[in-house]
Amino acid sequence: MDPLKAAEEQFERHDFDTDERWKEFRDNAVTTGSEEHLKRVYFRRYVNHELPLKRSQSTQDNKDDLTTRSSNSTQPSSSVSSLNWRSVVNYAQSFYRVFVQHLRRSTNSISLPRAISTILCSFQLLTIWKALLFLLDQSKKNFLAAFQFALFANIFSLLHIVGVPQMNRQWFQSLVYQEDFAFILYCFVQRSVMPPSTVSLIPIGCRSMISASELLSTLLPSISPTLYYSLSDLFQFILRSRDTVYLLSAITEIILFPIILFRSIQAPQNLFSLFPYSFFLRLRFNFSSHAQLAWRIVNSRLEPLVQNYMPLSWRPYYYRLKNFIRGLSRL
Numbered sequence: 001m002d003p004l005k006a007a008e009e010q011f012e013r014h015d016f017d018t019d020e021r022w023k024e025f026r027d028n029a030v031t032t033g034s035e036e037h038l039k040r041v042y043f044r045r046y047v048n049h050e051l052p053l054k055r056s057q058s059t060q061d062n063k064d065d066l067t068t069r070s071s072n073s074t075q076p077s078s079s080v081s082s083l084n085w086r087s088v089v090n091y092a093q094s095f096y097r098v099f100v101q102h103l104r105r106s107t108n109s110i111s112l113p114r115a116i117s118t119i120l121c122s123f124q125l126l127t128i129w130k131a132l133l134f135l136l137d138q139s140k141k142n143f144l145a146a147f148q149f150a151l152f153a154n155i156f157s158l159l160h161i162v163g164v165p166q167m168n169r170q171w172f173q174s175l176v177y178q179e180d181f182a183f184i185l186y187c188f189v190q191r192s193v194m195p196p197s198t199v200s201l202i203p204i205g206c207r208s209m210i211s212a213s214e215l216l217s218t219l220l221p222s223i224s225p226t227l228y229y230s231l232s233d234l235f236q237f238i239l240r241s242r243d244t245v246y247l248l249s250a251i252t253e254i255i256l257f258p259i260i261l262f263r264s265i266q267a268p269q270n271l272f273s274l275f276p277y278s279f280f281l282r283l284r285f286n287f288s289s290h291a292q293l294a295w296r297i298v299n300s301r302l303e304p305l306v307q308n309y310m311p312l313s314w315r316p317y318y319y320r321l322k323n324f325i326r327g328l329s330r331l
Contacts, residue, residue, distance in 0.1 A: 121215035123153035250294035
């Protein structure tokens with residue numbers, strides 16, 4: 001039996017009304033076509049990749065109308081007006097379907113609205129791009145731009161989670177519990193530390209990479225299925241490595257504290273960044289399991305090195321510094 005015909009028959013028999021995965025895909029998708037086309041994209045991706053991606057029904061109707069109008073161009077003007085009116089009706093029906101889909105997505109409490117998803121994804125990609133440019137040219141402008149875009153991304157994400165700012169204790173408590181709030185503070189601190197530290201780009205790069213992969217996995221299937229299929233393995237690999245990436249970010253955050261401390265000796269103005277950064281580490285330790293694990297890993301790796309290689313006369317200073325850092329960040 002022809003695989004295409006078999007796929008078409010399987011598509012016709014598929015019960016989309018009871019398919020919860022389809023409903024989630026439809027609510028998260030961004031499309032300018034009809035629901036029929038979106039069903040084909042979903043079916044081709046998750047059920048049978050042999051199904052061809054045909055034109056949406058509204059586009060096909062419009063194409064038929066144009067063909068009919070061109071073939072009957074010599075008919076009276078009343079016939080042409082009738083065809084034009086039919087085309088307008090088809091466009092109106094297509095717009096109505098797209099509007100209903102957008103309204104359904106916007107009122108869905110699980111997924112981000114399309115506009116916020118697009119803005120967040122743009123900020124995350126720009127953060128990664130500016131960080132890569134800084135690695136290539138060591139330009140302070142690109143360094144500051146990377147943190148600027150990361151700051152905007154965290155603000156948008158935080159406001160989506162906690163809602164419109166309110167002057168009450170409950171709202172502020174919910175604000176502090178979010179990782180986005182901690183990384184807003186992180187962006188402010190790292191922008192003020194001079195000279196710029198390349199290592200400080202690792203945490204925002206890690207978070208941007210994970211967030212961008214999640215958002216693109218949602219947006220790309222309906223925007224460009226071909227591009228999504230070519231990048232889907234990369235997205236899945238990044239998302240499977242989420243815990244490792246977050247752990248790398250948490251370890252880097254701990255390493256940055258002594259860097260800021262020593263740079264405060266070189267440039268006293270960096271002292272103003274030391275205490276906000278210690279508050280950032282405290283938030284991370286209290287509300288992030290990755291940060292807690294990172295502290296244990298750093299301690300387990302440093303202790304054998306200190307015992308085996310550090311001179312005895314230096315060890316008291318090491319333990320004082322260690323207790324000072326832990327005291328500031330874990331009170």
